[in-house]
Amino acid sequence: MVEYRIDRRSGVATYLQIVQQTKQALRLGLLEPGDKLPTAREVVAATAINPNTVLKAYRELEREGLVEARRGLGTFVRKGLSTAPADSPLRAELETWADRARTAGLERDDVAALFTSVLDQHFPYDQNHSKGDQA
Amino acid sequence: MSTVTAEATTVQSPPSSAHRGLVRTVLRLHRWALWFWVLFLVVTGGALLWAYGPGAHAAWQEYRAADCARDGFLPACGTNGPGYQYFSTVVDSASALLYSVPLLTAAWAGSALIGRELENGTTALVWTQSVSPARWLAAKLAVPAALLVAGTAVLSLLHRTVWSADRELWHDMGGEWHSGSIYTANGTLLTAYVLLGLAVGVLAGLVVRNALPALAAAAIGFAVLLNVLDSLRTHLWPVKTLTGKDGYPDYIGMVVGDGALTSTGARIPDPVCVDDAACLARHDIVGYYRDYHPSSHFWPLQLVETGIVLALAAALTFAAFALLRRRTA
């Protein structure tokens, strides 16, 4: 089971935070196919956000084919995002790189900045997600 | 719209359950008033029952022992013994307590029943349940009215029973059929006045919307009404007249007015000539008159006044509902 943490000051749309945290849990293997996502009621009772926001996030995850809503039962994970499970070679490489960065005297913030800049260069941010879809 | 009505008909439940719920709520909210009323009934009713049984018995024993009945009525004959003193104190207190019920009702209805709810804003709570303001007011009137009428009617009946059984003792105490508290408690008037008090209190509470000011307004308003009605009492039924040639006729019954008569039959204020013949001649006085209600007028007078009081209570209740309807949706 995944628990969402909503940061209202982050500037990232609330529904997108749920989408991202779900994907993160999928990547880290915290959620696996067949697992049930918390109900909208459970999410809003804990976070006090609007239920429609949760439903919007779940619809987005459904649209991406990651989860499926089963009527009357809840929302379930359809496929994992385990492209980089905790023990994958990619992760091992990243860990080696992080060790080298530390040895080179980089601070946590320096590493984060470096990583983000490479991330942005190779994975441009999808602008469609930053705003509510005004259909 | 059609779906709305459809839904409304599917969830019908007997309306009596809603009425019962409202009645339970009113009783729950005014639990202390209910206990007070029960206590009042027990104390006053108990006092009257005691007076009817052992109290009167002891007083009569003294009365007979002193041989008071020997030569007709002897003033203050039986007032010496302790039995008589007890009896007198208890029935006097019971009469006074009964007489206070309408005023207490007005004060309570103005403050605790209505004024406090409006002051605290709890009306906003009740009126947004499945209960309309009009039904809320109806329950606030009907539940206390039923309990008050039932209790007061029983006490009135009890009071009348004690009074009828021991009329000589009461007479000895100066209690006549027409004296204020006895007259009210012996018939239908007390019950009618209690309803008037309730109506005055409820209207005062709705108008003033604050517990303490509403208490004052209700008490003052009711006292004013009571005084007005009291001053009208003797005019509610045609009077009987007694005349005397050399002096006033006997002072009996509920006396309404008296004065002197001239040779033309005109009524003039008594110039108080006493036995001064010149004075009598100068004012052309040939006799005296006294207007009064005999005891046979008790029921006609009672019923006419009861009718007026009930009509007044109904009018005030109507005004309360109209005021509420104008304010809320």
Added chain:
Amino acid sequence: MTDTAIEAAGLGRTFGRRRRARALHACTFRLPAGRVCAVVGPNGAGKSTLLALAAGLLRPTEGTVTVLGTTPAAARERVAYVAQGKPLHPQLTVADTLRMGRDLNPRRWDAATAGRVVADGDLDPDAKVRTLSGGQRTRVALALALGKRPELLLLDEPMADLDPLARHQLMGTLMADAAEHGTTIVMSSHVIAELEGSCDHLLLVGGGRVRLAGPVDDLLAAHTLVTGPAGDLAPHTVVESRTTGRQLTALVRPAGPLGEDWQAGDPTLEELVLAHLRSPDAPALTLTDERQEAAA
């Protein structure tokens, strides 16, 4: 179920003998069902009057208000209302207060829901209401309102005198009810921050009039925060503008693309509301919600 929770047409209410004090005037808006709507505005703006009119506690002096497709009086059974200050009968216990809810709503009462709201707050059912703290009173008032299983829940300043934890809990309880039953929730507040994230519809009331009405996302999208050299912003509608030296900061409703000189940004809900509150003369904006999707 109707798809409109509240519809007001030219709604107004005056107070006082000579009708001098005007609390609300010519309000026209429509709130779709299934929304969580924030009614914001400064103190004395007419928020409480608006909610009391919808609850059927006041009779309008002008215009009409329709609630759940009917009059407020006819909708009484399906609407719950919690007044400012959470009036409760101080002489009753918590359990008695809930019994009153059951007795007064015999066709709708959901004892389990009401009981859960009270139990979540660790309240002693035998405690007299007069001994409760502000937060506990709010919980009892809310239990009474939710126990009625309303289709529309009207809350007047529900957050006032609650600590941050209680506020979060209260909001969570409300949102859970909305998620479970699709309850339309309307809550007034003068603290915008506590409504952000929870509300998807906004009604900004100021000076007795509706200043902004519509879905939060659409209202935000209709406004842009711009910064640039001082100059003319025509043809865009300017809500508020401030000039510092040669630089101009403004909140505008763009009527077409903005010029190259302007740096544009998305306002937050708080920025949007504050800008309108600071500029009482800014034109009103009402956006209707065209989305057909049903909320759960």
